[in-house]
Amino acid sequence: MSAAMTTFARDQDGHATLGGTRLSTLLEQAHVPTPAYVYDLDGIERAASQLKQAFGSRRHLIAYAMKANGAGSILRTLRDAGTGVCLVSGGEMKVALGAGILPGRMVISGVAKADWEIDMAISQGLYAIQVESLEELARIAGRARSLGRQARVGLRINPGVEIESHSHIATGHDAAKFGIPRADVSAAFERIDASEWLVSVGVSTHVGSMLPTPKAYVESATAVCEIARQRLASGGTLEYMNFGGGFGIDYGPQAADAPTEFAQAAVTLAAKHGLDELELVVEPGRSLVGPYGMLVASVRQGKESPARRWLMIDAGMNDLLRPALYGAFHRIEPLERLPGTKEWRVVGPICESSDDFGTHALGELPERVVVRDTGAYGFVMASEYNGRALPSEVFTKNGTVVHTSPSPGVDFWVERRLQA
Numbered sequence: 001m002s003a004a005m006t007t008f009a010r011d012q013d014g015h016a017t018l019g020g021t022r023l024s025t026l027l028e029q030a031h032v033p034t035p036a037y038v039y040d041l042d043g044i045e046r047a048a049s050q051l052k053q054a055f056g057s058r059r060h061l062i063a064y065a066m067k068a069n070g071a072g073s074i075l076r077t078l079r080d081a082g083t084g085v086c087l088v089s090g091g092e093m094k095v096a097l098g099a100g101i102l103p104g105r106m107v108i109s110g111v112a113k114a115d116w117e118i119d120m121a122i123s124q125g126l127y128a129i130q131v132e133s134l135e136e137l138a139r140i141a142g143r144a145r146s147l148g149r150q151a152r153v154g155l156r157i158n159p160g161v162e163i164e165s166h167s168h169i170a171t172g173h174d175a176a177k178f179g180i181p182r183a184d185v186s187a188a189f190e191r192i193d194a195s196e197w198l199v200s201v202g203v204s205t206h207v208g209s210m211l212p213t214p215k216a217y218v219e220s221a222t223a224v225c226e227i228a229r230q231r232l233a234s235g236g237t238l239e240y241m242n243f244g245g246g247f248g249i250d251y252g253p254q255a256a257d258a259p260t261e262f263a264q265a266a267v268t269l270a271a272k273h274g275l276d277e278l279e280l281v282v283e284p285g286r287s288l289v290g291p292y293g294m295l296v297a298s299v300r301q302g303k304e305s306p307a308r309r310w311l312m313i314d315a316g317m318n319d320l321l322r323p324a325l326y327g328a329f330h331r332i333e334p335l336e337r338l339p340g341t342k343e344w345r346v347v348g349p350i351c352e353s354s355d356d357f358g359t360h361a362l363g364e365l366p367e368r369v370v371v372r373d374t375g376a377y378g379f380v381m382a383s384e385y386n387g388r389a390l391p392s393e394v395f396t397k398n399g400t401v402v403h404t405s406p407s408p409g410v411d412f413w414v415e416r417r418l419q420a
């Protein structure tokens with residue numbers, strides 16, 4: 001991702017800025033306690049618009065994977081920029097509907113959808129229910145029959161493609177629980193065609209996350225194109241092809257190609273296969289929001305031990321799970337001045353050794369730090385583990401705060417535990 005696509009910068013006095021305004025100023029305006037996620041809605045809007053432009057006149061649907069960040073302010077921003085959503089639960093569907101996204105612009109994936117989620121997807125008339133197994137197909141047909149309404153189904157296929165990524169975010173290989181194995185695809189189409197309650201509308205895949213280049217994306221999308229061609233050649237119905245998400249972002253050590261390059265590769269591939277009549281769907285999550293959110297934490301104290309110099313901050317793995325979950329790296333910098341050369345091992349207050357954000361050159365003991373590129377898979381994975389409050393969220397536009405969602409506070413957790 002190019003530097004122009006991230007909205008984090010430093011002003012001439014070395015203060016960290018987001019969308020052109022000092023983060024310290026935004027936090028003052030917001031009046032929320034740290035740890036706090038601060039988002040740049042303009043950056044998110046720009047990322048969506050640029051991606052849209054990369055499709056040119058090609059008929060397409062950008063189905064934002066809202067699992068990355070389902071905040072209402074973000075969904076409404078993306079809705080206005082013309083995106084739909086990719087859902088993985090009925091809870092997400094309720095939020096997306098509440099944010100004014102049209103059901104005809106929603107697809108739902110998930111290996112084991114609940115009956116009520118299938119019912120809701122059918123009743124709302126979603127663009128597609130993406131089926132992940134023959135077993136699930138039978139369940140969907142049963143739900144459609146009992147509702148007396150046809151279900152629009154897409155087949156999420158498992159293309160059998162290995163990607164170079166953390167094993168927890170690779171989903172398209174033979175041993176993954178996701179998708180219909182290629183060997184079962186013909187049987188799946190036969191069962192759809194034989195059922196009066198199912199309509200075949202699409203073929204999809206999602207091969208995994210954090211792809212640095214479109215190579216593996218094109219490989220898995222090629223499998224989708226081959227299946228789509230066979231399906232159309234046999235006279236079967238199909239409205240869309242969905243190549244999934246997974247466009248990588250620049251977390252620091254390794255840059256990724258821009259999302260627009262993935263889109264262009266998708267358009268070129270579809271044309272090469274003569275499939276321009278089908279709608280082209282993509283499901284990016286991380287790349288639309290990741291670089292446009294920052295987690296600001298206060299420093300509680302340093303600690304010198306024989307082996308290490310620690311920096312103990314008020315954000316923990318309960319606020320940002322990615323480092324503990326995937327061994328992920330996020331750049332951490334002082335908020336108020338330029339980073340120096342003195343190194344600190346940055347850790348949170350949680351009683352787990354994995355509550356560790358790695359070593360960072362921060363200079364002299366800072367008062368506050370910013371954990372960069374935390375707009376995706378940040379707040380959505382936050383928990384109250386160790387009796388902690390969920391973090392605050394701050395939404396900015398034109399360099400000013402437009403909305404806040406303050407932390408509910410520890411007492412909220414205390415009350416619910418006592419009632420349990």
Ligand SMILES: Cc1ncc(COP(=O)(O)O)c(C=O)c1O
Pocket residue numbers: 065067068086109206208209210244245246247283284285286287
């Ligand atoms: C089905 C599906 N689509 C899209 C995505 C979005 O992936 P990313 O955030 O890497 O773009 C995911 C996330 O893993 C997913 O499970």
